Amino acid sequence: MAFAAFSTAEAQPQAQRKRSPIALFLLLPGIAYLVLFFLTPLVSLILTSLQAPSEFGDIGVYDYAFNWQNYVDVVTLYWPHILRSFGYALVATIAALVISYPLAYFIGVKARRWPLLQSLMLVLVIAPFFISFLLRTLAWKQILSDESFIITSLKALSLMAPDAHFTGTPFAVIFGLTYNFIPFMTLPLYTTLERLDVRYLEAGSDLYANPFHVFRKVTIPLSMPGIVAGTLLTFIPAAGDYVNASRDFLGGPDTQMMGNVIEANFLVLLNYPAAAALSIILMAAILVLVGIYVKRSGTEDLL
Amino acid sequence: MAIREFAERGADLELVGIQKRFPGFTAIENLDLKIPAGSFFALLGPSGCGKTTTLRLVAGLEEPTQGRILIGGSDVTSTRAHERPVNTVFQSYALFPHMTIIENVAFGLKRRKIADPMAKAHEALKLVELDHIAQRKPQQLSGGQQQRVALARAIVNRPALLLLDEPLGALDLKLRRQMQLELKAIQEEVGLTFLHVTHDQEEAMTMADTVAVMNKGAIEQMGAPEELYELPRTAFVANFLGQSNLFTGQVVSTTADAITVESAGARIVVPAARAQRHQGEVTVGVRPEKVSLHREAPAADANRNVLAPGRVVDVSFSGVSTQYLVEIPGHGTVMVFAQNIGFGPVAGLGSEVWISWAVEHGFGLEDGPDETRFQDDASTTSLAALHREALVSELEEH
Ligand SMILES: Nc1ncnc2c1ncn2[C@@H]1O[C@H](COP(=O)(O)OP(=O)(O)OP(=O)(O)O)[C@@H](O)[C@H]1O
Ligand SMILES: [Mg+2]
Numbered sequence: 001m002a003f004a005a006f007s008t009a010e011a012q013p014q015a016q017r018k019r020s021p022i023a024l025f026l027l028l029p030g031i032a033y034l035v036l037f038f039l040t041p042l043v044s045l046i047l048t049s050l051q052a053p054s055e056f057g058d059i060g061v062y063d064y065a066f067n068w069q070n071y072v073d074v075v076t077l078y079w080p081h082i083l084r085s086f087g088y089a090l091v092a093t094i095a096a097l098v099i100s101y102p103l104a105y106f107i108g109v110k111a112r113r114w115p116l117l118q119s120l121m122l123v124l125v126i127a128p129f130f131i132s133f134l135l136r137t138l139a140w141k142q143i144l145s146d147e148s149f150i151i152t153s154l155k156a157l158s159l160m161a162p163d164a165h166f167t168g169t170p171f172a173v174i175f176g177l178t179y180n181f182i183p184f185m186t187l188p189l190y191t192t193l194e195r196l197d198v199r200y201l202e203a204g205s206d207l208y209a210n211p212f213h214v215f216r217k218v219t220i221p222l223s224m225p226g227i228v229a230g231t232l233l234t235f236i237p238a239a240g241d242y243v244n245a246s247r248d249f250l251g252g253p254d255t256q257m258m259g260n261v262i263e264a265n266f267l268v269l270l271n272y273p274a275a276a277a278l279s280i281i282l283m284a285a286i287l288v289l290v291g292i293y294v295k296r297s298g299t300e301d302l303l
Numbered sequence: 304m305a306i307r308e309f310a311e312r313g314a315d316l317e318l319v320g321i322q323k324r325f326p327g328f329t330a331i332e333n334l335d336l337k338i339p340a341g342s343f344f345a346l347l348g349p350s351g352c353g354k355t356t357t358l359r360l361v362a363g364l365e366e367p368t369q370g371r372i373l374i375g376g377s378d379v380t381s382t383r384a385h386e387r388p389v390n391t392v393f394q395s396y397a398l399f400p401h402m403t404i405i406e407n408v409a410f411g412l413k414r415r416k417i418a419d420p421m422a423k424a425h426e427a428l429k430l431v432e433l434d435h436i437a438q439r440k441p442q443q444l445s446g447g448q449q450q451r452v453a454l455a456r457a458i459v460n461r462p463a464l465l466l467l468d469e470p471l472g473a474l475d476l477k478l479r480r481q482m483q484l485e486l487k488a489i490q491e492e493v494g495l496t497f498l499h500v501t502h503d504q505e506e507a508m509t510m511a512d513t514v515a516v517m518n519k520g521a522i523e524q525m526g527a528p529e530e531l532y533e534l535p536r537t538a539f540v541a542n543f544l545g546q547s548n549l550f551t552g553q554v555v556s557t558t559a560d561a562i563t564v565e566s567a568g569a570r571i572v573v574p575a576a577r578a579q580r581h582q583g584e585v586t587v588g589v590r591p592e593k594v595s596l597h598r599e600a601p602a603a604d605a606n607r608n609v610l611a612p613g614r615v616v617d618v619s620f621s622g623v624s625t626q627y628l629v630e631i632p633g634h635g636t637v638m639v640f641a642q643n644i645g646f647g648p649v650a651g652l653g654s655e656v657w658i659s660w661a662v663e664h665g666f667g668l669e670d671g672p673d674e675t676r677f678q679d680d681a682s683t684t685s686l687a688a689l690h691r692e693a694l695v696s697e698l699e700e701h
Contacts, residue, residue: 199395200399202364202384202393202397204410205363205384206362206363206364206384206385206390206391206393207385207390207410207414207456207460208385208414208415208460209410209414210385211385214385218399221402222400
């Protein structure tokens with residue numbers, strides 16, 4: 001059989017062979033995977049988000065309907081959380097970029113002469129992944145709790161008001177988000193900066209650009225693919241994150257993000273349509289923001 | 304303190320005792336160089352001899368281990384690259400991939416806040432005949448087009464000192480010729496100083512006022528093109544710039560005017576003024592086009608050197624001239640270029656010939672012929688030279 005298949009394939013003219021079904025066949029597992037694990041839950045989520053409460057059912061029982069009102073309800077009820085999610089994610093992304101860029105530049109450009117140092121620093125960037133993300137966040141909660149050494153010392157030095165807290169504040173949540181997603185920023189930045197051709201920087205300085213101008217006009221534009229990839233990889237999960245902002249970790253009652261509200265609706269309030277509608281809103285908003293961002297940053301021809 | 308205006312005229316460049324060491328490698332031993340303002344200076348040399356390194360030192364992209372660099376009389380050794388009145392046409396072009404061609408060309412003008420940068424950039428692009436693709440990105444250009452853009456991007460700034468690192472290497476012959484004229488015109492119009500690195504000795508000789516031949520991180524010889532060609536001082540220069548026939552022997556007699564060298568039984572006389580060394584073992588030479596072929600033993604003439612009869616082992620006709628290789632026992636193969644004044648070759652393959660040249664055309668070298676080995680065999684010129692050598696030796700075998 002196999003031989004027969006080969007011989008017929010070989011007998012076909014070049015042009016026809018290109019359209020052979022083998023390519024499609026090879027794509028099948030991927031397509032099946034996408035349909036099963038992405039499309040199915042998505043459709044189910046959309047259907048759930050439009051459900052209406054069952055007429056004579058108990059709490060948590062819903063019927064399929066076209067209840068658009070769910071979306072209006074969640075937006076009116078949860079708009080502060082929606083704004084907060086994107087606000088926190090944005091600040092955390094900017095903080096991660098500001099911290100990561102010099103680091104990635106050092107590893108990728110300055111440390112080229114010392115490959116050993118390069119690998120060592122990369123390992124250090126990745127090292128936190130060896131410990132569970134939940135454990136690390138919990139550890140931070142302890143380190144920064146009111147009774148911790150750091151906070152008591154700060155209070156003793158009058159650098160913090162005696163009744164102030166760190167955990168439970170927006171600052172703590174943004175700190176947690178930045179900390180947890182920084183490797184996702186550093187690694188893509190590193191991969192672009194590592195390939196940065198320093199001859200362009202030299203050409204810039206030869207053409208009268210001082211180091212600041214070279215950085216702004218040459219280095220930044222040339223590292224745009226890394227910046228876009230890094231900010232997306234940080235912003236998207238940060239906007240949907242529900243661990244850092246959770247009251248069990250670094251958050252408090254006033255720092256709840258969309259992820260926390262979705263969790264509460266799904267698991268505590270059993271309001272599946274509201275949770276689903278919020279998820280869809282989160283997804284759509286991220287898609288729109290990312291689309292605008294990629295278009296505006298003009299990286300299509302650099303990617 | 305960016306330079307806000309175009310240079311009024313070129314600046315002179317002086318390198319004093321420059322040494323450049325890379326970790327584990329000395330690229331430049333000890334370089335002294337003075338280029339007068341407004342001159343067209345060509346730096347010729349085999350691959351890896353330190354030409355690009357020299358330009359990078361002048362541009363400020365590399366710091367000398369020792370020595371000083373003066374531009375227009377002021378010491379710029381510790382001045383940063385962007386503050387030097389210098390522009391470079393890079394060997395690798397280094398066009399910014401994220402900018403269009405016109406943005407690339409206008410980059411330097413904008414940084415110096417020169418009025419109307421776009422119009423000036425378009426003018427420069429017109430000069431290299433690429434204004435029609437001003438909106439393209441560098442990746443959409445051919446190698447030769449990129450090279451012309453690199454040229455435009457540098458000359459648009461009218462710097463007091465322009466460094467050109469093989470700026471025409473990727474162009475075809477016609478375009479190269481045209482660009483050479485363009486470059487020369489720009490240089491003369493404003494009186495800028497050009498430091499031009501090239502592999503192409505013909506380009507160096509036709510364009511430059513002064514040619515310096517560089518080898519292994521040092522200048523071997525420097526001077527006007529004719530001077531360098533007519534009176535090479537070392538075997539390296541004699542063979543790198545054009546071709547030479549070299550003969551080695553002991554000096555047997557010296558007068559005030561001439562030295563006589565005995566090489567494989569023949570006596571070769573060289574004017575004393577044209578010989579670097581006057582005693583011991585010396586190498587003397589003559590250019591192939593100065594050598595004449597004779598079918599019969601020429602009459603004795605005190606003003607001509609004659610070499611014992613040899614055999615023509617190769618004749619190649621090239622239009623204006625014919626190139627003969629003559630095998631002379633004891634002297635190896637001698638190359639003769641004869642102008643095609645009459646019809647047909649003067650001597651056929653295998654015929655017995657005498658060769659002679661006027662005493663005044665000979666030259667005596669400082670060193671011996673075995674020091675001409677190329678240090679690096681990666682460049683086009685040395686590859687071409689090796690190829691030529693291989694061809695010659697192949698011809699010799701037949
Ligand atoms: N950064 C560096 N580190 C170590 N060695 C270097 C460095 N840059 C150049 N070299 C060495 O210095 C020598 C001179 O290099 P340079 O680039 O100046 O040669 P070049 O004369 O321009 O050659 P080509 O004609 O091939 O361009 C070479 O042998 C090169 O290997
Ligand atoms: Mg070079």
